[in-house]
Amino acid sequence: MAIFDGLFRGRDHQARVDDNDAKKSQFTVSSHSVPSTGSTTPSSGLATPTEEKGLSPLGPVPEIGRLGSWKGALVLLVTSGSQFLDNVFMTSANVALSSIQEDFNVSATNLQWMISAYTLTFGGFLLLAGVLSDRYGRKLILCLGLTWLSIWTLAIGFGQSFIQLTVFRGLQGIGAALTVPSAIGIISAYFTGLDRTRALSIYASSGTVGFCVGLIFGGFLTSSLGWRYIFYFIVIITGALGILGFIVLPADNMAGKAKPKMDYVGAMLSTAGLILLQFVLSSGGVYGWGTPFIIVLLILAVALLASFVVLEKFISCPLMPLSLWKLPNFAGLWVAGFTCYGSYQNVIYYIVLMAQEVDHLSAGDTALRFLPMGVIGFIASMGTGKALEYVNGKYTLLAGLILTVLAPVPSAITASPETSFWVNVLPTSLISITAVSLIFVTTSTAILTTVPVNVKSLCGGMLNTAFQIGSGVALAISAAVTETVDIKKGHGLAEQYATGLWCSAGLAGLGLIIALLSVRRRGIGPNDRDDTACAI
Structure with missing residues (x-):
């Protein structure tokens, strides 16, 4: 652990001590937030201070961890490993689709459900999973999520039909949805200051890294042992x-926490609404946006979410x-994440197709050529975290968004059967992974260090x-535009993919x-991010 200690220990040692002291008082509400009547509960219900010394809304003062310790490293291994796996699950299945289609004789229209089924439940349960983590314990929910993942991952390997x-x-x-908010909540509550x-x-x-490992891992296994492996x-x-x-x-210290009633009606409305919205967005291009049942489901999804x-x-x-x-900047950062990640995933969708359908690369060759993307992504993410120690988060956010706008341009301009992967895919892949790394780290850090500890997993x-x-949304928009501009006019695949990429730049x-x-x-x-909870 000498290397780990040397990496994360330094000039901030005294700052960390101060951060630990701040942690113990993070539930103190600022005087301008609560009237001076002695009330201890803000009207928003986000922060619930207690006069009892040493207690917080979660019970005893939470355990404070150091990144440069064995336990801190292992905690980070579990939480980051969960994020790593979520991306591996997404991309490895993408590479295996053609083999699955051949084994089960599935139509191209139905094949998309191998991906959509995962994204529907993953996106639909994230909000509920965050609430469950905050209210019933992040360790409990994360371990439950990993157990659940293990059961159904093994079941997929032994599945005997495409429906299964x-x-x-x-x-x-x-x-997967259970692991993400709980892992983020554990990191945000366990580490402090620069360690966080x-x-x-x-x-x-x-x-x-998980995204790229999924491509490489899935490509090589599909080409050798088979997709089930x-x-x-x-x-x-x-x-x-x-x-x-x-x-x-770290143990879930729930002693002394007032357990509010669970909003079961809200849980059902939000989960059902998000799943329906995801379904409509992923299926509208396949079945047609003018199809009656797509229109009905879209109206129903909006009605559920509005309710x-x-x-x-x-x-x-x-x-x-x-x-x-x-909360200051919360909505703006949320929208930045919405547009950036939507554009990023749309870019990845089209450049992977371009590599295989336009450049005619096999799954294994495609996976190998995306290896630089994983390296750059790792460097960009770590570099962003270091930059945030010195630079205002708005600057890194804007830099990421500018790169997100520019990322699709090289592939969109050079899309052609006569152009190689190194020209029409590689530059876009490297720019896009740098952009999303800047924005993911910035939005996560800025949001999670300015919200009360009892809603970190929810956020x-x-x-x-x-x-x-x-x-x-990004894929739905680009699919609709591509259908109108290219497919109906008989344009080739390279032109279709270029149109989809321009849509990414616009978003x-x-x-x-x-x-x-x-x-x-x-x-x-850098001087604004601390461990004090924002009272509203």
């Missing part, structure tokens, strides 16, 4: 992480306190919900404009 695979993938997505920023950077980089090998990792998490993760928002305004124990949106779930919905441009207008420098600078 699709159902199992949907159930697998629920497990660095831990979030490593967490983000594990996602970018993807799931046979991954279940070993999920099981090991679950066991390690049970041993090393959820109205309910949260009046219920005493809301699933998602609407006052969260009043992590909300941020990742933005990522998932953004991905669906990112919208996010850039919104961020310029709505995100302020105040509150996300």
Whole structure:
């Protein structure tokens, strides 16, 4: 551990001591937030201070960890490993689609459900998973999620029909949704100060590495042993992480916490609405946006989500306190994540297709050529975390959004059967992974260091919900535009993919404009991020 200690110990030692002291008083509400009547509960319900010394809304003062310790490293291994696996699950299945289609004789229209089933449940359960983590224990929910993932990952490996695979993938997505908010909540509550920023950077980089490992791992296994071995090998990792998490993760100190009533109606409305919205966004291009049942489901999804928002305004124990949106920069950062990640996933979708359908590369060759993307993603994520120690978060956010706008341009301009992968795919892949690394680390750090500790997992779930919905919206928009501009006119695949990439640039441009207008420098600078909870 000497290397680890040397990496993370330094000039901030005294600052960390001060941060630990701040942690113990993080539930103190500022005098301008609460009237001087002696009331100890702000009207928003986000922070609930207690006069009893040494207690917080979660019970005893939470355990403080150091990144440069054995336990801190293992805690980060489990939490970052969960993020790593979520991305491996997404991309490895993408590479295996053609083999699955051949084995089960599935039509191209139905094949998309192998991916959509996972994203539907993953995006739909994130908000609920965040609330469950905050209320019933992050360690409990994370370990439960890893156990659930292990069961259904193994089931996919032994699946005997495409319907079984699709159902199992949907159930697998629920497990992935349970791991993300709980892992983010554990990192945000366990580490403090600069350790937290660095831990979030490593967490983000594990996602970018997982994306590329999924491509490479899935490509080579599909080409050699067969696609089932993807799931046979991954279940070993999920099981090991679950066991390690049970041993090393900080205990859920729930003693002394007032357990509010669970908003079951809100949970049902939000989950059903998000799943329906994800379904419509992923299926509208396949079945046609003018199809009656797509229109009906879209109206129903909007109605459910609108009803959820109205309910949260009046219920005493809301699933998602609407006052969260009043936090400085929260809405602007959420929109930045929505547009950036949507554009990024759209770019990845089209450049992977371009590599295989236009450049005619095999799954293994495609995977190998995306290896530089994983390296750059890891470096960019770690570099962003370091930069945030010195630079205001608005600058890194804007830099990421500018790169997001520029990322699709090289591939869109050079898309042609006569152009090689190194010209029409590689530059876009490297720029896009750098952009999403900048924005993921910045938004995660800025949001999670300015919200009360008792809603950190919820906010992590909300941020990742933005990522998932953004991905669906971006793909739906680009699919609709491509259908009108290229497919109906008989244009080739290269032209279709170029149009989809230009749509990515447009969505990112919208996010850039919104961020310029709505995100302020105040509150996300290196001296503004601390461990004090924002009272509203």
